[in-house]
Amino acid sequence: MVRVSYDDVTKRYGNEIGAENVAITIEDGEFAVLLGPSGCGKTTTLRCLAGLTDPSEGEIYLGDEPITDVHPKNRDIAMVFQALALYPHMDVATNIGYPLKVAGVGKAERRERVEEVAQTLEIGDLLDRDTDQLSGGQRQRVAIGRAIVRRPSVFLMDEPLASLDAKLKVEMRNEIKQLQRELEITTLYVTHDQEEAMTLGDKLIVMDDGEVQQVGTPHEVYHDPANRFVAGFIGSPSMNFLRVRRGAPNASHLVSDRDGSEWSFDYETGPAVTDGETPFVLGVRPQYFEVFQSPTRGTIEARVTVTEPMGDEQLLTVTPVDDEGRELTVRVPMDVGVARGETIWLGVDEASSYVFDADTGERITEGGQRTTTTPATD
């Protein structure tokens, strides 16, 4: 149980950047989740800590000890792989006890500790089975058992639930979280599934393009995204991005900055960009549009192209299109009766919208500070 810190770790593969200037800290006993799209560098970052990949630059510390030059086997770090990598020629008990065997722990103690772990993971009755006789969830437990049996100081998991079906995924997710709470092992968990990340992590580390985009609690990255990437990646369905500018210097309405589309709507709160010329990007989550069913002043006129009922709510896909040319997504209660082809009018819930620089994607806030918006529950 120990604190992990990355000091500007960079990994290059030839000219390709795997991970760049990663500087993060995972506190003792914390459950940190590396989240990002595939190829974003999260697995590279994890493997640098495991020692399976050597960083090109930078240093990683376990507590105060630099470990970049320490062989993986001497780092006291255990890992669960995406493919699980159970040893097919060993039964369940031997699999779980294998790290102890390698470490030279005696047979009796090994048996005892394997049984203890198996008990925790509720696979006590499977110890004599071969691994190919196990179900997906059971194999998962064996892999976790093998990782925790030697009580490592850091526990790594690389998309361990990727191969499970949806129901089992949720079940195992809860168990992993519970187990981590009980063992209080510092944990770094890699996933591309934001829902998994949000439910599991004490801390989320969102990565894209090899770089850390934001570090924060699940609440922070959702409600206070550092940039457009994080805002778009976290949340489902994802945020709408409108490319706009002020209608005139200090005007209280925004107009479309996209070629060929002409609309304007009221937006009175003052993010920095007020000159009427500089384009910027307004981010609005689907549930934070105000929806009107009759022409209303200061709103965007929109035509519904798709309706998707989801029980209590429905998702509407509407034109105009957003900054990326996608149609806007709007989430409204089921009792808003709209059908395909109808027209609605959209206003923006200003307190729950975000402003981003049109070029860099960085969040623009008043006075250079990020404004924490109302933590609306959804």
Place this chain on the structure above:
Amino acid sequence: MATENRPTGGLRRSLLRRTEWCYDRLDEYGLLPGLTHGIALVFVLWTMFPVYWMVSGSLRTRRDLLATPPQWLPSTLTVENYVQLFAQRPQFYDYLFNSVVVTAGATLLAVALGTAATYGFVQYDYPFDLGRFHLPFTILATRFLPPIVTVIPLYRIFDATSLLNTKFGLVLAYAAFNVPFVVWMMKGFFAELPDSIVEAAIMDGHTEIGAFLKVVVPMVRPGLIAATIFTIINAWNDLLFAVILTSDTSAQTLPVALATFKTAYVIEWELLTAAGTIAMAPVLLFAFLVREKLLRGFTMGAVK
């Protein structure tokens, strides 16, 4: 083009239809099991008869063995041929010993080198597909030459390095000759290792070498056994290299000895069959002992 192809396709289709029709009739009358077993039996007799003739011959008198018309079953059984073999040719022990030493040495060396090399090719990243294809293929390509072509240069090299007429020389020659087989057989096994298994072993506390020896090697054991048997058979039975690279009992092997039973004047059939049986026994016995693993080894690489 299309008109040229039509008759062939039609013929093939009609042949296929007829075969299927025959198959269905055989199935209908319950003749299929009998037929397949019959074919298998004929094949087994075909392969096993020479072996039977040799083993039974070694237990007969010369007269019985060479009788015309042939005596399919021995009239009397005797071990006299074996007694005579060792009495007339006390050096037979030397040949046997040389064969065992050379085969064991060559097999150990070829399997160890071939396995380690293949693992390296498959496990580590090389530029330009070198590890996955080009290097293993280059190694295999050394076997495209007829062995006889390599014997003369090999003789010159062995002469220059004092390896002529030594067991060690033969070990080197056979090992070099068999590494390509081992590489080609093991390649499939290593390629089928589950993802991340080596990394898991390292995270569980092994060094790279430890992970290879303690986790990977046990997992590819069927392949190792198949490769071992294959190498043993090659080294044990080789005549060409042994005849040319050795000259007396200090290094000559069983196949060389067997060849001496056929002289310009006479073929000592009764001694030859006894010696042949002795030469065949060890490999047969070993293959029998590991037959289950061997079978898995031969089928696993081919069909996943």
